[in-house]
Amino acid sequence: MAKDLGSVERRERVTIRFAGDSGDGIQLTGTQFTQTSAIAGNDLATFPDFPAEIRAPAGTLAGVSGFQIHFSSSSVFTHGDTPDVLVAMNPAALKANLADLKNGGVLIVNTHLFVDKNLEKAGYESNPLDGDTLSAYKVYKIDITTMTLNAISELGLNQRAATRSKNFFALGLIYWLFNRDISHTERWIEDKFRQRDALVADANLKALKAGYYFGETAGLFTHSFVVEKAEIPPGRYRNITGNEALGLGLMAAAELSGLELFLGSYPITPASDLLHFLSKQKHFGVKTYQAEDEIAAVCAALGASFAGGLGVTSTSGPGMALKAEAIGLAAMMELPMVVVNVQRGGPSTGLPTKTEQSDLLQGLFGRNGECPLPIVAAQSPSDCFWAAIEATRIALRHMTPVLLLSDGYLANGAEPWLIPNMSEIEPIRKDFHKPQLNEDGTAQTFLPYKRDENLGRPWAIPGTAGLEHRLGGLEKQHETGNVSYDPDNHQFMVELRAEKVNRVTRFIPSLEVFGSNQGEALFVSWGSTFGSVRAACTHLNAQGRSVGHIHLKHLNPLPKDLETLFDHYEHIIVPELNLGQLNLILRSRFLVKTTAFTKVKGKPFKVSELEAFFEQVCTPISPEKLIQLQEGL
Amino acid sequence: MTPNPLYQIMPASDPSQLDKKDFQSDQDIRWCPGCGDYSILKQVQSVLPTLGVPKEDIVVVSGIGCSSRFPYYMNTFGLHTIHGRAPAVVSGIKSLRPELSVWMITGDGDALSIGGNHLIHLLRRNMDIKVLLFNNRIYGLTKGQYSPTSEQGKRTKSTPLGSLEEPFNPLRLALAAGASFVARSVDVDPKHLQTTLKAAAAHKGTALIEIFQNCNIFNDGAFEPVTQRKTRADRQVVLQAGEPLLFGAKRERGLVLNHQKLCFETALVEEVGLDAIYKHQPENQVAAQLLAELSFPESPIPMGVLHQVQRPSYDQAMSEQLDYARRLYAKVDAEAELPPKPSVQSLLDSGETWLVQ
Numbered sequence: 001m002a003k004d005l006g007s008v009e010r011r012e013r014v015t016i017r018f019a020g021d022s023g024d025g026i027q028l029t030g031t032q033f034t035q036t037s038a039i040a041g042n043d044l045a046t047f048p049d050f051p052a053e054i055r056a057p058a059g060t061l062a063g064v065s066g067f068q069i070h071f072s073s074s075s076v077f078t079h080g081d082t083p084d085v086l087v088a089m090n091p092a093a094l095k096a097n098l099a100d101l102k103n104g105g106v107l108i109v110n111t112h113l114f115v116d117k118n119l120e121k122a123g124y125e126s127n128p129l130d131g132d133t134l135s136a137y138k139v140y141k142i143d144i145t146t147m148t149l150n151a152i153s154e155l156g157l158n159q160r161a162a163t164r165s166k167n168f169f170a171l172g173l174i175y176w177l178f179n180r181d182i183s184h185t186e187r188w189i190e191d192k193f194r195q196r197d198a199l200v201a202d203a204n205l206k207a208l209k210a211g212y213y214f215g216e217t218a219g220l221f222t223h224s225f226v227v228e229k230a231e232i233p234p235g236r237y238r239n240i241t242g243n244e245a246l247g248l249g250l251m252a253a254a255e256l257s258g259l260e261l262f263l264g265s266y267p268i269t270p271a272s273d274l275l276h277f278l279s280k281q282k283h284f285g286v287k288t289y290q291a292e293d294e295i296a297a298v299c300a301a302l303g304a305s306f307a308g309g310l311g312v313t314s315t316s317g318p319g320m321a322l323k324a325e326a327i328g329l330a331a332m333m334e335l336p337m338v339v340v341n342v343q344r345g346g347p348s349t350g351l352p353t354k355t356e357q358s359d360l361l362q363g364l365f366g367r368n369g370e371c372p373l374p375i376v377a378a379q380s381p382s383d384c385f386w387a388a389i390e391a392t393r394i395a396l397r398h399m400t401p402v403l404l405l406s407d408g409y410l411a412n413g414a415e416p417w418l419i420p421n422m423s424e425i426e427p428i429r430k431d432f433h434k435p436q437l438n439e440d441g442t443a444q445t446f447l448p449y450k451r452d453e454n455l456g457r458p459w460a461i462p463g464t465a466g467l468e469h470r471l472g473g474l475e476k477q478h479e480t481g482n483v484s485y486d487p488d489n490h491q492f493m494v495e496l497r498a499e500k501v502n503r504v505t506r507f508i509p510s511l512e513v514f515g516s517n518q519g520e521a522l523f524v525s526w527g528s529t530f531g532s533v534r535a536a537c538t539h540l541n542a543q544g545r546s547v548g549h550i551h552l553k554h555l556n557p558l559p560k561d562l563e564t565l566f567d568h569y570e571h572i573i574v575p576e577l578n579l580g581q582l583n584l585i586l587r588s589r590f591l592v593k594t595t596a597f598t599k600v601k602g603k604p605f606k607v608s609e610l611e612a613f614f615e616q617v618c619t620p621i622s623p624e625k626l627i628q629l630q631e632g633l
Numbered sequence: 634m635t636p637n638p639l640y641q642i643m644p645a646s647d648p649s650q651l652d653k654k655d656f657q658s659d660q661d662i663r664w665c666p667g668c669g670d671y672s673i674l675k676q677v678q679s680v681l682p683t684l685g686v687p688k689e690d691i692v693v694v695s696g697i698g699c700s701s702r703f704p705y706y707m708n709t710f711g712l713h714t715i716h717g718r719a720p721a722v723v724s725g726i727k728s729l730r731p732e733l734s735v736w737m738i739t740g741d742g743d744a745l746s747i748g749g750n751h752l753i754h755l756l757r758r759n760m761d762i763k764v765l766l767f768n769n770r771i772y773g774l775t776k777g778q779y780s781p782t783s784e785q786g787k788r789t790k791s792t793p794l795g796s797l798e799e800p801f802n803p804l805r806l807a808l809a810a811g812a813s814f815v816a817r818s819v820d821v822d823p824k825h826l827q828t829t830l831k832a833a834a835a836h837k838g839t840a841l842i843e844i845f846q847n848c849n850i851f852n853d854g855a856f857e858p859v860t861q862r863k864t865r866a867d868r869q870v871v872l873q874a875g876e877p878l879l880f881g882a883k884r885e886r887g888l889v890l891n892h893q894k895l896c897f898e899t900a901l902v903e904e905v906g907l908d909a910i911y912k913h914q915p916e917n918q919v920a921a922q923l924l925a926e927l928s929f930p931e932s933p934i935p936m937g938v939l940h941q942v943q944r945p946s947y948d949q950a951m952s953e954q955l956d957y958a959r960r961l962y963a964k965v966d967a968e969a970e971l972p973p974k975p976s977v978q979s980l981l982d983s984g985e986t987w988l989v990q
Contacts, residue, residue, distance in 0.1 A: 039987045184985070238986045248981060255977045260639065262729050264721075282958035285974050287951065289728055292754040296721035299714070299751075303694075303725025306712060307733070308640050311725065329715050419986065422978045432642050462710040462726070462733050463636070465646040465689040470658070470704050472713025473697075482660065483705065 007223035008179060013072035014227055015080030016174065019097045020089030020110075021058050022051055022065040025167040030067025031414070032171055032185045037071045038239050038416045039184055041229030044071035045531060047079035047604070048412045052269070052352045059113065059121040064096040073228040077531035077538075079413065081606040085177075087170055089113075089144070091122035098134075107137040108173070110166070112145035140220055144169050144211075151210035152203045161200070165207035172211025179226050182212055233418060240417040242381040242410030243270075246340065247277035249388025250312055251284060253338075256389065257396060257428035259310040263288045264300035266319060269352040270408040271342035274314045294319035298326040298339065305335040306471070308432060308461035310392060314340040317359050318349065321366065327401050328367040331497065333471040334449070334457050336395035336402075336430070338388070343407040343527075345602045354602025355408035357527050358578035363403045364556055364585070370494045372501040374398070375555040377405040379530035382417040384410060387553065389425065396430035397507070398500055399456040405555070407577075409528045409604050433458035435466035448481040455500035501557060508559045511550055518568035518629045519546020520618040524594070525575050526552040526582055529605055533575055536610035546626070547614065555582070558589065566592045568629055571617050573597055575610055636732045646689060651682035658708040664699060669820035669846035673767065674706055676823050677736075680830040681709075684734070691734045694723050696743035699774045700767035700846070703738040717748025720755035723762045724947075731761065731948040734834075741768045741782040745801050749781075753810040756839050758947040763833045764841040766803055771852035789851075803843045804925035808918060808940060814840035815921060816938040819860050820847060825871070825936060832938055838946045859929050868929055872937035877910035880933045887911075888932075890923070897923050899932055915941040 016033070020026045027048055034046050049066040056063030070080030085106040088094040090113040101107060114129050128134060129141055148166040149159065168189075175182050185208060193201035215221060240248075254261035265275040265288065279288045287304075291297035298313040305311030315323060320341045330337045343359045345351025363375050374394045378387035384406055391404040436444040448469045449457050460467035469481060477484035478492060513522070515537045525533040530551050537549040550565060552558065566572055572594040574583040580596035587594055597613045599605060656678040664670045681691060691709045695701035697716035704711030714722045723737050744752050744766050755762065771789070772778040778791040782803065786795040807815045814836040818829040826844065833840035845856040859868045870880045870888060878888035879902065887910035888897040902910060914920055921940035928934060956971055963972035 035985055039985070041989065232989055234989050236982070236986050236988050238981075238984060248977070251977050251980065258639070260637075260729060262725065264725060281980070282955050283962035283975060284977065284980065285955060285959075287728055287955070289724070291721060291724075292750055295718060296724070296751055296754070299718045299721030300725030300728065302714075303712075303722040303727075304729040305725075306722075307692075307726045307729045309729040325715050326718065333712075419981050422976070422981070432640075434642055461640060461642070462692050462730065463640045463645075463689055464642040465687065466643065468689060468709050468711075470707075470711040470713065472705070472711075473715055474713065 008226045009223050010226050010228065012074060012227070013070065013076070013080075014085065014178070014225065015068060015070045015083045016085040016087070017066055017068040017083040017097060017100070018087045018170070019064060019066040019093035020167070021092070022053070022063045023055055023058065024065065024089050025164070026065040026067050026089070029167045029171045030069060032188065033174060033180075034069050034414055035188075035239055036175070036180050036182075036184045037069065038237065040180060041232075042071035042073065042227055043076040043230040043232055044069060044416060045076050045079045046070075046414045047409065049603075050353055057121075059090055059092055059118045061092050061096050061122060064093050066093075066097060071227055073230050075230070076415075077535035078604065078607060081608050085174070087174065089166070089170065091118050091124055091128070094128065095122045095124065101137060103136050105137050106140070107134060108140045108142065108170070110144040110170070111141045112143045142173075142214075142220070147210065147214065148207045152206045155199055155203055155206070157199060157203055162203060165203045168204045168207040169211035169214075172208040172213075173215045176212045176215030177221060177224050179224050182208060232416070235418045237416045237418055239414050240382050240385075241273070241412060241414045242378065242384045242406055243273035243342070243412070244277055245382050245384035245417070246378070246388050246404075246406060247274050247281070249385035250278070250310075250338070250392070251281060251286060252385065252422060252425065253389045253392035253428060254286075254310045255422065256425060257310065257392065257430060259308070261286045261312065262301060262304035262309040263312045263314065264291050264297040264304070265289070265314045266291050266294045266297045268294070268316045268319050270344055270411045271314045271316045271319075271340065273411065274340065274342070294322035295326060298323040301337055302326060302330050302333070302335060305330070305337045306333070306461075308459070310338070311336070312338045312340065314342070316342050316344045316352075317346045317362070320359060320362060324367045327373070328369065328371050329473045330401040331367070331371050331373055332473050332476070334399045334497075335471075336392075336399055336459070338391045338395055338402055338404055340404045340406065342411045343405060345600070351602045353408065355528065355604060356577050356600060356602065357405075357407060357529070358581065358600070359405065360526075360555060360578065360581040361584070363405060370498065372498050372556065373401050373403055374501055374504050374557070375403045375405060377527040377553060377555055378410055379527065379551055379553065381410050381413050381415050383530075385417075385420070389428075390553070393428050394504055394507075396428055397456055398454050398504060399459065400500065405527060407528050430459060432464065433460040433467060434464070447479045449476055450479045454503050454506075455496065504554070505557045505560045508554050508557075510561050511559050511565065513565065514549040514551075515541045516546040516548045519548065519626065520569065521547050521571040521573050521614060522565060522569040523547065523549045523573050523575060523610075524552065524582070524586065525549070526555055529575055529577060532605040532607050532610055535607045536614065539607065539611060540614060545614070545618070552582075558585075563590050563592075566590065570625065570629065571595055573614065573617060575605060575613070577604070637730070640730065643689075645687045648682075648685050648687050651688055653678045653682060655688060656681050656708050658706050660705050662706050663702065665850050667849040668699070669769065669848070670700055670703070670767065672820045672823060673765070673826065673844055673846060674703065676826045676830060677765070678707070680827050680834065683831070684834050686734045690732065691736065692726060693736045693738060694719050694726070695738040696740075696748055697774070698740040698743045698772075699848075700738055700740040701743060717743055717746070718751060719743070720748060720751035720762075720764075724755060724758070724760050727760050727762060727948045728951055731952055734763075735761070736763045736765065738765050739767070741766070741770060741780045741803070742772050745781040745803060745806070753806070756807055756810040756812040756841065759811070759813050759838040759944055761837055761946040761948050762839050764839060766841060766843050767846040768803060768843050769846045769848040769852055770800075770855045771848050773848045773851050777851035802925060803841075804939060805922060807841045808922050808925060812841055812940065813838040813942050813944055814938070815925075815940040816840070816842045817845070817934075817936055818842055819845040819856065819936070821860050829937060836941060837949075838944065859934050868933050869936045870927075870933045872913050872915075872924070872935055872939060874913055874915050874938070877907060877912050879910060890920075895923065897927060897932065915939065918942070
C-alpha cells in the first residue's frame with residue numbers, strides 16, 4: 001500500500017497497549033501487530049494480560065483483556081514500563097489501563113460504548129470523554145464500532161457478527177499510525193477465515209482496510225510514526241511464545257537424545273498451551289497423555305521414563321503440589337524426568353492467569369524427606385527452548401527428575417527468535433544399559449544402582465533380557481538396589497543422592513557478569529525478570545553507575561563461582577516476583593548480606609521500579625570505597 | 634505388536650524354556666506366614682511361563698500395601714510405586730511400549746480408596762493391563778483399619794464401634810467404569826485362580842480380577858463362608874461362557890433370571906428344568922452387573938469371568954493415531970508404508986518466518 005510519508009516522526013522505541021473486553025479479540029489484534037512488527041525488523045517483546053474468566057460479564061473491569069507490545073530499532077529486554085499508545089475499546093478498558101499511559105501519550109478511544117449503562121458497569125459516574133480529565137494525553141475519540149459497521153454494511157452481516165470486526169478496524173488504524181504494511185494480516189485473515197466463513201473473511205479485510213484509510217484520510221493525526229529496523233544478528237527468524245518454545249525444546253531434546261517424547265499432563269493455566277502444542281505433533285511421534293489428574297500425569301510420565309522414554313509432565317503451582325510424592329519416587333528410583341512448572345500467582349488457586357516466581361522454594365523443598373533435585377529456569381520466551389534441552393541433558397546425565405521453571409509471563413509473552421540449527425546443538429548421550437560379561441564370558445550380576453562418574457545409574461529398560469530388576473520407593477541398598485533398612489546405608493544413600501545433584505555444578509559454565517565487575521551493586525536475578533533487570537542495569541551503567549548483573553539459569557545446584565562475586569560489590573540486590581525466595585537461599589547458603597526487592601502484583605517488574613530501588617539502596621559511592629572494592633577488600 | 638527397534642537392546646529370550654523358578658527373585662518373602670498372598674504369588678509364577686511371552690517383556694507394577702510388595706518377589710522388570718498410583722504408572726509404561734506385558738498388583742485400599750480415581754480411568758480407557766486386585770477387606774500393612782470393602786459395622790482399630798460405611802463391590806465398580814474384562818477368583822483355589830489368570834492374560838484390554846485374599850492376622854476368615862472346600866460348591870457359582878449357571882454339590886441348583894425384578898434368583902433344576910437356568914453370556918454387561926450383585930448368604934456368589942468384551946485398547950489406539958497422523962502429514966494413504974518421522978528442524982522452520990540480512 002503506497003503511503004504519503006510526508007509527516008512522519010522517527011522513534012527509537014514505542015510501547016502500545018491494546019485493551020478491550022475479553023470477547024473483543026484483543027489478544028488476536030496484539031498478536032497480529034507483533035508479527036507484522038517482527039517481520040518489519042523490529043526487536044520486540046510482548047505481554048498479554050487477560051482475565052481468568054473465559055467471558056467475564058461484558059463491559060466490566062473484571063472482563064478487561066490487554067495486550068502490550070514494546071518494539072524498537074534497538075535492543076528490547078521487556079514489554080515496556082508505560083505505554084506510549086493506549087487503544088481502549090470500551091469504558092472499562094479505559095478505566096483499567098489509563099493510569100499506566102505515559103503523560104502526553106496517545107489515547108485512542110472507541111467512543112461507541114461510552115453511554116450510561118457501560119459507563120456505570122466500568123464504575124464511571126460521568127463520561128470521562130467529557131470534561132478535562134484526559135487533558136494530559138493526546139486523545140482521539142473515534143466511534144470505531146459505527147465506522148466498522150458502515151464499512152462492511154454492504155456484506156449484509158447481522159449487527160452482532162459485523163461488530164466483531166471492529167478490532168480489525170482498530171488494528172488497521174494502528175498500522176497506519178506506525179507505517180506498517182498490512183499485507184501480513186491480510187494473508188492471515190485469508191488463511192484463517194476464508195475456508196470457514198468467506199463473509200467473515202471479507203468483513204475483517206474490509207474493516208482492516210477501512211481503519212487504515214481512516215488514519216490516512218481523516219486528518220485526525222498530525223503525523224504518523226516510524227520505528228526503523230533493529231540491528232539484529234542475520235538469519236531466519238520467527239516469533240515464539242514461551243510455551244511454544246518449551247514444546248519445541250522438549251521435542252528437540254527428544255531428537256537430540258534419540259528418545260521418544262511422552263508428555264503426561266492435566267489441563268491447568270498457564271501451562272495448558274504446552275499440552276495443546278505437543279498434542280498437535282503426533283506426526284513427529286510425540287505421545288501426549290491427558291491424565292485424569294495431576295498425580296496421574298506425573299506417574300504416567302514416570303512410567304514412560306522407566307519404559308525408556310523421555311517422560312515429561314507439565315503443570316503450574318497447585319499441580320506441582322499434587323505431584324510432590326511422585327517426584328520423590330522419581331528421585332528414589334533415579335529415573336530421568338522433566339517436570340515443567342509454569343508458575344502463576346499463589347497460594348492455592350491464587351491468580352491463575354497472572355505471573356509470579358513463588359514456586360522456587362516449593363521446587364527446592366516441597367517433598368517429603370531429603371529430596372533435592374536440579375532446577376533450571378528459563379529467562380525469556382525463546383530461552384524456554386534452551387532451558388528444556390538443558391533440563392533434559394541434566395536429567396539423562398545424572399538420572400534424576402529435573403524441575404524446569406517457567407512462568408505465566410514467559411508462557412504467553414512472545415519475542416522474535418533466531419531459529420536455531422539442530423545440527424549445531426550438541427547431542428544428548430544416554431545409552432540404555434546392556435548386559436555386561438565377565439572375562440570368562442559369563443553374565444555379570446546386574447547392579448542397577450552402580451554409578452558412573454556423574455553418579456548417574458544405568459538405565460535398563462524392559463525388554464532387555466538379563467537385566468530384569470525391581471525399583472521402588474523404599475530405601476535402596478547401595479549398588480544392588482535391593483530394599484534396605486540399614487541405618488548406615490540410609491545415611492550413605494541420602495548423602496549420595498544429594499551429592500549426585502551437586503555434581504551438576506561440574507557442567508555449569510562459569511558465570512559472566514554483565515555490566516560492572518565491581519562497584520555499588522550486583523543484581524542477582526532468575527527466571528522471567530531477566531529482561532527488566534538487564535534493562536535497568538543497562539540504563540544505570542549508561543548513567544555512570546557501577547552496577548553488575550548476574551542472571552541465574554541453574555537454581556539448584558547454584559553455580560560454584562557465584563560466591564566469589566559477592567565481595568566485589570557494596571550491595572547485592574535480589575529482585576524477585578515473590579517475597580524473597582532466592583534471597584533466602586543466597587543468605588543461608590553463603591552467609592552473604594543481600595537486599596531483597598520483591599513484588600507480588602501478578603505483573604513483571606517495571607524497569608523504573610528496579611532503578612528507583614537501586615537509587616534507594618545505593619547512595620553514591622566514595623572514591624576510596626570504590627578502590628577498596630576494586631581490590632576486593 | 635511389532636516391537637519398536639529403539640528398545641531392542643538385546644535379542645529376545647526364548648519363552649518356551651521358561652518355568653516357575655525363572656520368575657522367583659532372590660529376595661526373602663516377608664509376608665506373614667499363612668497369608669493368602671503366597672498362593673497368589675505361586676499361581677502367577679506358574680502361569681507366566683506358559684504365556685509364550687519372553688520374561689524380559691513382562692513388567693509387574695504395584696502401589697502400596699502388603700500385596701504391593703509382590704514385584705520384589707518376581708524376577709521380572711518391576712516397580713513398587715506409591716499408594717494408589719499404579720494405574721497411572723502402568724498407563725505411562727503401556728502407552729510408550731504397547732508390546733510389553735504389564736501386570737498390576739493392588740489391594741482393596743490401594744485400588745479402591747486412595748487410588749479409586751486412577752482405577753476407574755484405567756478401566757474406562759481400556760489400557761491393556763492385567764489388574765490383580767487382592768481384596769482382603771482390611772488394611773494390613775498399617776495394622777488393621779477398615780477398608781473400602783470392609784462390611785458395614787466392622788469393628789477395627791479405627792472403627793471401635795463399627796464402621797458406618799457401605800462397602801464398595803469391586804466388580805460392580807469395575808463394570809460401571811466400563812471394564813472390558815471383569816473376573817473373580819480366590820487365593821485358596823489354585824486351579825481356578827490359574828485358569829482365571831490365563832483368561833486375563835489372553836484378553837486384550839484392561840482385565841481386572843478381584844482375588845479374595847485372606848489376611849490371617851487382621852481379618853482372618855473373611856471369605857471362609859464362601860471359600861471353604863466343603864461348602865463352596867453350594868455357595869459359589871463357577872461361571873463358564875455359554876454354560877448354565879449351576880451350583881451345588883450335584884449341580885442340582887441354578888440361577889434363573891427374573892425378568893420382572895431384573896435379578897437372579899436361585900432355583901432347583903428339577904423344579905424349573907435345565908432350560909430355565911440362565912446361560913452365562915460374558916459379553917452381556919447388564920447380566921454381569923446382576924451377577925456382581927449376588928452376595929452370600931442370600932445367594933451363591935459368582936466366580937470366574939463375569940464380563941468380557943472386545944474393544945480397542947488405549948495403547949493400541951494411541952499407536953494407530955500416531956501412525957495415522959504421520960501418514961496424513963506425509964499425504965500418503967492408509968495402506969502406504971509408514972513414512973519416516975519429520976525432523977524437528979522442519980517444525981522449527983515452519984510457520985511465519987522472515988530473513989534478516
